[in-house]
Amino acid sequence: MDFIKRYTTREGIRMSVAVTTDTVETARVRHDLWPVATAALGRTMTGAILLASDFKNHENVSLRLDGDGPLGVVHVDAFADNTVRGYVDHPHTDVPLVRAGKLNVGAAVGHNGEVKVTRFTQLTQDYTSASPIQSGEVAEDLAYYLFTSEQVPSTISLGVLVDTDMKTIVAGGFIVQAMPDATDEALAQVEQNISDLGPITEYLKDHPNAEGLVERILFGMDVNEVFESPVEFKCTCSRDRFAEILMTLNKADQKAILEDATTELVCHYCNEKYHFDSQELEAIFKEASQVS
Ligand SMILES: [Zn+2]
Known part of the structure; x- marks a missing residue:
């Protein structure tokens, strides 16, 4: 079952990890997504779940990735109860692979445009902010947004692995952020750990429930799990x-x-x-x- 878990460390690092395989597969089936659309929407839904869980005040998060690519706009809403929904304008999009087995999400999303983020609750006014799309690969675009618009330095990693029969094999990702009191030593260590990990998709392929991921990224730190919730694709329509x-x-x-x-x-x-x-x-x- 899909989940999100959030951790803090005594060294001032916080981390959330999400496994979203069933969520992404549900979106694929509902929208009849082709592989690069599954990857783009899957990454964006996972990113939205990670961003929504980022704050404790039960916020909903809407993401709009408009990179002027053949996929059109990627629309995602993640809700405070860790449900998520989304679609792309053109689900039957196909672009040449980067190399064998490597989908070109950046080319499908495009990189002439912006990522728009709206945070909203039942009680507060919507807060919308935007930043230019960097690569269209989603994780980098969201990290750039968080740094420039919300002044939170973050490392985000998002991955969706699609099978030759178009089914979602595995999907998930993580976000790592430094609290103001984080030590340089801890930051350098985490950066090194992330770089040693390699591509998240490869890791999830061998560890479909992200087993050992937090231990690898936050290696050597005093880690505290603070939150866990199931994640699922769910719409608010009726x-x-x-x-x-x-x-x-x-x-x-x-x-x-x-x-x-x-x-x-x-x-x-x-x-x-x-x-x-x-x-x-x-x-x-x-x-x-x-x-x-
Ligand atoms: Zn609906």
Whole structure:
């Protein structure tokens, strides 16, 4: 089962690790994603989960990666309960591999644009900030965002491994951040450990539940696990929400939509389809006219 775990150390380093294989596979199946789209959306969903868990005040995080590449915009919402949803504009995108077995996420996302991050809760006003996309490889773009917009130096590593039959073999990642009281010694050690680890995708392939990852990255430190939660793909859409949207249609649109026997509405985020027949629609429109 997918999870996120968060750790702190006495040396002033904090780290979150997430395994998101089932979450990414759910997104792939729902949206019929091709491999590079699975990798791009999977990395972004994992990154959003890591960013959302980053703060203790139960924030939701929306990420929009708009790099002007063939994939279009990558849209992801991660919620404070560690559920996540997302989609890409063009799920059937294919770009040449970097080399055999290496998907070119940067080319699919593109690198002429920005990453936009919105933090929001039920109670506070939305906070949106943006930074230029660096490589389109996602992890680097999010780290650059955190450093320039939120002044938090971070190392982020995100990986999605896709099989030849397009299924997700493994997905996950981690974020490491230095607290203001972190020692230079600890920082240098962690940097060395991360560099020794090699590509996260390779590591997850051999350790599908990220076994031993935290021990490797935070080697030699006094580590404290502070948080653990399951992670899953989950959308906030519902039939009632779509009915509410239908209630806002003007008379002309109502008339047009009633000409069809059934109307299909599709949620962008999860690709769930909702069907309303004309009798249901008439009841909805009638209720709308009574409310207004
Ligand atoms: Zn939905």
